[in-house]
Amino acid sequence: MKGNIYTSERCPVCHAIFKHDQNRNGMFCQEHPEIRASERQLVVRFGKEVTKRFKNYDLARQFLNGLRYETAEGSFDPRKYAKARPLSFSNQSAKWLAVKKQSGVSRSYMRSLENYIGKAERAWLDKDVNMISYGDIEDFALSLDCGDKTKANTLAALNQFFKWVEKREGFPAPQMPEIKYTLGWREIIDTNTQSAIIDEIERIAPRRVWIGIKWLATYVAIRPNEIRELREADINVNGFIICRPDTTKEKKPKIVPMLEEDIELYNSFPQGLPHLHFFRNESGRGVPARCRGKQVSKNIFYDWWKRACKNLGIVGVDLYGGTRHSTTTALSEHFSRDELRESGTMHGTNKAFERYMQKEATPSRNIYAKARQLSEKKKGKIIVLNQGDKTH
Structure with missing residues (x-):
């Protein structure tokens, strides 16, 4: 099976490096099978695409099994696990804002978009865009301390963003919650x-x-x-x-x-x-x-x-x-x-x-x-x- 868990720890008796034993769920010395690693320096390697460190064996095993499952069902995408996090909301939104700026939108509209996206970025940090669901967006909208019109404008900007992600990366855009609002009355004079x-x-x-x-x-x-x-x-x-x-x-x-x-x-x-x-x-x-x-x-x-x-x-x-x-x-x-x-x-x-x-x-x-x-x-x-x- 592709991928494994590794450690730099060595057996205190023979100084051999501990090996992963999937049947015993741990890292053991092959010459002294009764000696188990402390599991404080674990690394999951999945081919050349993914490398991630752990300080807990159970978490490392779950992560490795998850990669194997994604590979089996055909959904594995190494970009999700890259150190630079290219699919994170912060990285993708920065690219989208750059595209919008180059498209020639007005400065005032650009400032509004940066404000809306900035609020979402603070909420989702480095969460991958393909993992953001309707529920995440609804919770985000409910957390905003502003009027319904501003909430609706924020969701409209996010809808544009996710439609762009769908075209660029192929991930289906999530549904947007509906925010109802009433426009304020503007007084006129004779x-x-x-x-x-x-x-x-x-x-x-x-x-x-x-x-x-x-x-x-x-x-x-x-x-x-x-x-x-x-x-x-x-x-x-x-x-x-x-x-x-x-x-x-x-x-x-x-x-x-x-x-x-x-x-x-x-x-x-x-x-x-x-x-x-x-x-x-x-x-x-x-x-x-x-x-x-x-x-x-x-x-x-x-x-x-x-x-x-x-x-x-x-x-x-x-x-x-x-x-x-x-x-x-x-x-x-x-x-x-x-x-x-x-x-x-x-x-x-x-x-x-x-x-x-x-x-x-x-x-x-x-x-x-x-x-x-x-x-x-x-x-x-x-x-x-x-x-x-x-x-x-």
Whole structure:
């Protein structure tokens, strides 16, 4: 039979090395069969593939029998027992994360994946991926100290990982527990309130911040971080804003037609070098010298939005809900769902770009013009609310 148990111990009488006697379940001297090894220095060798040390004979025998059983049924895989543990969750997940990173996913999504996988790695350590079962995953999910939405996102990431392992290594992916959750409600506001907040931002914030939030409330196809990533070369390209594929969630370029007034607004700024971020810190009180000319911080639009809301006594409305969601809700009274969806569809190839610029920009520009009109036609006084009230 393949494999055996060995020891470096020698007989105290004849100094011969002890041999494995399977019938007597131990290590004995062949010349002095009454003398048994202490079993503190045992090694299981299974061909050239597996070598493992033990300090207990029963454990060494069980391990050897297990290898023989796997060989007999055809499931023996030497990688499971390699010192580097190539099939361990930590090793396989590191490879998967590297693949995801090279695929061009966004930095924020990559950080989320690393966070989800990191939690699982702490739970399973070096457990082999083919040994992780539905029960292991369910126990892991129950152990997470977070909301159901985060649990569901974590399991979605693990499901992607195990599907990748199935393609790469051939092990069937385990079933995933179902986590039910309810999305939180995002407050929206009417166009009158939105306009008042944007006016307050114009009064208190740097001019570029005001323009950024104004554009977020108009060009509903663009997300806050996509606005922040715009460079001088990306704005007013034949009357369009171009969000580069490395800055969008979809990893595809977005081509957004600008309103004429926004083209004039952009042109009112001194022309910067093409590679500079348009939304950058300018000289002024409170701006450190080391930050001048550099891209604005990730939360700058949100921070100024909340400051303006506080000044007006408006609570419970975040930047996303107060700009993109509120504008889309208002536009739904004037445009069909399909029309709004079309306005957010951006084209990636050069040929599609040319076609979009020549023929398809008008519907989108009409929607954005309506968004601006809705925001500005109802200028009025905002009543300051008591703390705890909400404006809808």
